[in-house]
Amino acid sequence: MTAWVILVSGPPAAGKSTLAAGLSERLGWPCFAKDALQESLYDALGEADADTCKRLGGAATALLFEIAAVELAAGRSLLLDANFDPARHTAPARRLLGIGAVRAAQVHCSAPEALLRARFEARAGSRHPVHRDLERAPGLDFGSYGPLDLPGPRIEVDGSRPGEPPWGELLERLGARGPARSGSSPG
DSSP states (O other), rough: EEEEEEEEOOOOSSSSHHHHHHHHHHOOEEEEEEEHHHHHHHHHOOSSHHHHHHHHHHHHHHHHHHHHHHHHHHHHHHEEEEOOHHHHHHHHHHTTSSSEEEEEEEEEEEEHHHHHHHHHHHHTSSOGGOOOHHHGGGGGOOOGGEEEEEEEEEEETTTTTTTTOOOOHHHHTOOOOOOOOSSSSOO
């Protein structure tokens, strides 16, 4: 049986988590999110300075890839939700493809920088303190969160479009099928 990993990527405030949750629900696959792991690490360790929070983000991404490897080795399909950095995260993502019969797809969310910045600043202060959004906002480079260099389908999603994404079209383009669509085996 082929297991799938769908990486939902893009800059902060592009709509990744909302899209990943919708795909997870429609496919019946678990979604593992870097933000949730980073927040859990912070909560376990307690108050942390900016440098420690940044290192927790790196640790959360490493855990994300480790969890994915375990799930894929067991033949289970999943989604990963993170603001992946192509320079640092393409290699670990490619290693996942060497685990048995694994297929990958990417959904890369983006929007115009002015909109991303406005969304980011609007939510700053309302998210978990590990993100330190108010401190990060002025120097954030939204253009540095491009897609990873991976084989398989890559779908660009315009996060500036209002309303629900075209779920049927998105799932068809991914070529992935979960239990809610044609049985329990993907692709």
